[in-house]
Amino acid sequence: MCRVTRATSYREESFWDYAAEANEETMVIALVETKEAVAVIDEITQVAGIDVILPGRGDLSSSYGMSGHLEHPIVNAAADRVIKAASQTTGMSAGMVVFKADEARSWIDKGALFMMFSQDSRMLMNSYRTAIQVMRAAVSEPNGAR
Numbered sequence: 001m002c003r004v005t006r007a008t009s010y011r012e013e014s015f016w017d018y019a020a021e022a023n024e025e026t027m028v029i030a031l032v033e034t035k036e037a038v039a040v041i042d043e044i045t046q047v048a049g050i051d052v053i054l055p056g057r058g059d060l061s062s063s064y065g066m067s068g069h070l071e072h073p074i075v076n077a078a079a080d081r082v083i084k085a086a087s088q089t090t091g092m093s094a095g096m097v098v099f100k101a102d103e104a105r106s107w108i109d110k111g112a113l114f115m116m117f118s119q120d121s122r123m124l125m126n127s128y129r130t131a132i133q134v135m136r137a138a139v140s141e142p143n144g145a146r
Helices: 015-025 035-039 057-063 073-087 103-109 120-140
Strands: 029-032 052-055 093-098 112-117
Touching: 035 057, 035 073, 052 073, 052 112, 057 073, 073 093, 073 112, 093 103, 103 112
Parallel strands: 029 052, 052 093, 093 112
Antiparallel strands: none
């Protein structure tokens, strides 16, 4: 049944074997993105099946009425509280999204073990900006890009 398909990563195995493995290998990441969620973080850490809890500083900043201020002391205190609660729960890890590589060390020192760098939309936009610059340079030179 369902051999050598995309769903089984083109492997010779049954769909059921694939599904069992996929279910075992699935990581559940809970995003904490509101001040209400921060207030009940100890209860959230008790939910069975969560592997990582990650504070979303962008949405947290909005929830606290300071949209876009990811480094604001109130936002950082909320993120610290989430990381501390997750890192003290057996079988759970704390995570963080960083936008500069040098941010990672400070969050690791606070207990975050799961690190995400940037975000897909930001990385995609940066790639397009670079591609546009290359294309503009290529079409502006008489003999193309060098």
